[in-house]
Amino acid sequence: MRNIYLVGMPSSGKSTLGRRLARALEYGFVDLDKLIIQDQKRTIREIFASEGEDYFRKVEQRILLDTQLNHSLVVATGGGAPCFFDNMDFIKANGLSIFLNVSPSELASRILNHNKDDRPLLSGIKNLEDELTVRLAERFPNYVRAEITISDKTGVEELVTLVKPLL
Numbered sequence: 154m155r156n157i158y159l160v161g162m163p164s165s166g167k168s169t170l171g172r173r174l175a176r177a178l179e180y181g182f183v184d185l186d187k188l189i190i191q192d193q194k195r196t197i198r199e200i201f202a203s204e205g206e207d208y209f210r211k212v213e214q215r216i217l218l219d220t221q222l223n224h225s226l227v228v229a230t231g232g233g234a235p236c237f238f239d240n241m242d243f244i245k246a247n248g249l250s251i252f253l254n255v256s257p258s259e260l261a262s263r264i265l266n267h268n269k270d271d272r273p274l275l276s277g278i279k280n281l282e283d284e285l286t287v288r289l290a291e292r293f294p295n296y297v298r299a300e301i302t303i304s305d306k307t308g309v310e311e312l313v314t315l316v317k318p319l320l
Contacts, residue, residue: 154225156248164263165253167229173309175227184229235295250299257285
């Protein structure tokens with residue numbers, strides 16, 4: 154069984170929906186950001202602060218490439234993961250990709266309600282919705298390469314129906 158890779162902006166629901174999808178399909182679930190934290194033994198914020206984004210993106214790619222060794226996984230990627238190096242090519246070659254397309258206003262609301270400052274690239278931004286609009290526009294060409302695009306209104310049952318014939 155092929156892996157399923159969820160791509161989309163921060164707070165688009167990749168981890169939440171990913172866990173539910175994995176349960177429904179009897180797949181394993183991994184969150185790429187959590188694997189990076191385990192691998193580096195520090196938070197993403199700490200990695201960015203001490204090593205910078207370039208270092209983080211190299212670690213992220215290495216861990217993403219390791220997912221090919223497993224099968225029947227739902228992988229919640231980081232928001233930027235598909236946009237660096239040839240990561241989206243890898244994702245498409247090694248599994249089924251799903252883009253969670255969520256509006257910048259909804260993303261901003263979720264991030265603000267999350268009440269946790271764990272997104273270094275969005276930390277301290279005065280107009281979060283405007284920044285998310287810009288970032289989504291930059292990342293969109295990578296995200297739309299996914300085989301399936303869903304909205305924040307798509308439930309797990311509907312997603313299972315879309316996914317099963319493609320596995």
